[in-house]
Amino acid sequence: MSKWLPLLLLFSALAGATPQRIVSLTPHITELLYLIGAGDRIVATDDASDTPPEARRLPHVANYRSINSEALLAQQPDLVVAWRSAQARMLEPVTRLGVPVFYSDPTDFASLSGEMRALGQLLGVTTQANAAADAFDARLTQLRERYxxxxxxxxxxxxxxxxxxxxxxxxxxxxxxxxxxxxxxxxxxxxxxxxxxxxxxxxxxxxxxxxxxxxxxxxxxxxxxxxxxxxxxxxxxxxxxxxxxxxxxxxxxxxxxxxxxxxxxxxx
Structure with a gap:
């Protein structure tokens, strides 16, 4: 069973609808969301999210050291996407209020495509997400075989x-x-x-x-x-x-x- 399936079932039970107001708390997450076709739903990011350029215009609610929970909640998100190893503890006040959180946790190059696919399924953009994941997997395989x-x-x-x-x-x-x-x-x-x-x-x-x-x-x-x-x-x-x-x-x-x-x- 995919490690993402329990998370997807949890979000379905909590939200009941596809998330439309997303807070992204790290640069790589922001970039992934735009890549899979969900960038137009991001309502706030962190200070370092700079790719693509349009992400720079969004409100900031976090930096690499801290999360401004009050500013985050003011955005009324129906999903927060965060980096588990760096931000899970900082988000405890937010999760206690029942805001759904999807934790990004890529451990190696191969796990990145699985994360894109899981986000695509959660956000209802599976076609674009799977295409991006397929392209990534193909290029990764090519590099491994070559070198x-x-x-x-x-x-x-x-x-x-x-x-x-x-x-x-x-x-x-x-x-x-x-x-x-x-x-x-x-x-x-x-x-x-x-x-x-x-x-x-x-x-x-x-x-x-x-x-x-x-x-x-x-x-x-x-x-x-x-x-x-x-x-x-x-x-x-x-x-x-x-x-x-x-x-x-x-x-x-x-x-x-x-x-x-x-x-x-x-x-x-």
Missing amino acids: SKKEPVRVFYQLWNPPLTSVSGIAWPAQAITLCGGNNVVGEAASPYPQIGMEEVLRANPQLIVAGSQHKAVLEHWRQWPMLEAVRRDALVLVNPDQLHRFTPRALNAVEALCQAIDAVRHR
Whole structure:
């Protein structure tokens, strides 16, 4: 049984009608709702929802740290869509009042299409939602088939610096490295966002260093370590963080760019 079926049955019992006034509390949710054809029902978002451009004109009732419950309830929503891991506790005052909440909880690339399909069914836009999910699944499969069985390349992903922080496990960029056939040099770290000592990176000697940024200067500090293979090969690469760090189909644009960067190292 689909993990979404109990939620859909619950919403049917609670609401009795297709939701028409939706509050979206994170950027990826806002983008998904527009993608599946329900964007015109969003009445409020969070401060960071900026895609598509029309989302920027909506009232804001949340940011990455908090939710303004009073402002949210003033919008009289018949559905709130939120990020479970970050916002479930903050929404307790709202759920106690009986406002239905759909929790987004994508754990990996493959789960994203299921979420689109579930939202499509809940909101009565199954045709557009399923088409978007099918297109995403097809592209994800194509990328996996093209890159996942190639020769591994040692990759270090710089999430930010300082402190020097990377990604491991199920963190979205870490999954992207694996999907592309890369070997994440800190992939076994206990935390999904581990702080890394420079000595650890030097020992791992990555062949490619990647940062989620649009500013080339964020990687320049690596040039003081010319013995690193990535520096020697000038394999210091940026990927678009607005794509890779956001749980939407656009993430595959950045994944493809990352795959191409890893593939380029293979052929040097």
